[in-house]
Amino acid sequence: MNTNNTYTYEQIARAIEHLTAHYQEQPSLRELAEKANLSEFHFQRLFTEWAGVSPKKFAQYLTLEHAKNRLRNGAPLADAAHDAGLSGTGRLHDLFVSIEGVTPGQFKQSGSGLELTYGVFDSPFGYYVLGTIGGKIALLHFLNEGDVAEIVLTSAWPEATLVQDLAVLQPVANQIFPTADVAANVADKATYRLPLLLRGSAFQLKVWEALLKIPEGQLASYDQIAEAIGQPTASRAVGTAIGSNPVGYLIPCHRVIKKTGLFGGYRWGSDRKQAMLGWEAARTDM
Known part of the structure; x- marks a missing residue:
């Protein structure tokens, strides 16, 4: 990068x-x-x-009015045209993101016996730490001032063995946030598949899967996510699950706002959320 x-x-x-x-x-x-x-x-x-x-x-x-219009005009999540949240006219190439949960045994053991390969990379929204297990993305965490990558990783996967390897992960990072030269080499190739391996409850996994159905440049409210997963009264629990999303940007929790049109908080900072939403809106309006 x-x-x-x-x-x-x-x-x-x-x-x-x-x-x-x-x-x-x-x-x-x-x-x-x-x-x-x-x-x-x-x-x-x-x-x-x-x-x-x-x-x-x-x-x-x-603006508040623009956000409200996005909420009103967005396609219902259940009928979203794209299963992958990152497909859109603003992308130089499409990414297909799929979620797989760890086994109950792995969940209980917090990653014991697993090797977590990681590296810190640059992006349009600042530095982030990327972690993979068995070639599947387990974590994408934007780093704020004072954050230490290894502490972030062990908080998410406390029993996993950490292995830093930038060379192995650079091709993955290039797919997530491609530079112009990288994009030129992949633009004519087939859709890229980015599998995710996540530790989460069945409810959390269901919420995170729903987030992938929000098209780039569109927004959804917490209530709409709750409706999409068949639990319309669980908007508060939905908010908690969204706040614990371990894979920033690829699982687009930044596209969820309050039904009033206010952007609300974000795990990696409200300024970063606003930057992401404006950046995506600009690309989908081109």
Whole structure:
């Protein structure tokens, strides 16, 4: 990955945080550029390269009314056109994501006897730690300041043996967040399959599978997810399951918001959630 991605994201995130907090005041380009510690010219160029649209256009994707429209116009999850949440016009190639739960014995043993291969990679939304077991993705966790990859991994799989191997995982990371040169080499190839191996209760697995049916650029409410899994009164439990999602971005919990249209919280930070939603909306509107 481009080693400048995270630095770029951190600059953009500061501007997005200010933009969403003061949207009604319509902050100027100069004001946003100052938050990113850039000149107006360089900020406009950097933001547009990252988001694909201008800061002004991006701001429209973060308004309450836009979110409400997305909720109203989204296809019912049960009838979603794509089983994989990452298929969409904004993607350079499609990814098919499937979920497999660990066996009851493995669940109980917290990964004892399993080898967890991991590495830290860059992305448009900052650094993240990627972990796989037997070639299946077991964890994708965005790193905030102060996070330690090994602590994150052992919290999720306390008994697994950790093996760091960037070379083995780089091809997987390239599929999740492809750079332009990587995408050019895979654009004409068949859909990629990214299997996930997850530790979770039957209820959690059902919720996470429902999240995969939210198309890129669309949103769903907690109530809609509860309806989709056949438990319409379990929206609170759905929220808890979404909050414990171990595979960020690929299981798109960032696409779930409150039925009022408010974005709500996010395991890896509300600013990152807003950045993801605006980034995806820009690509699906192209």
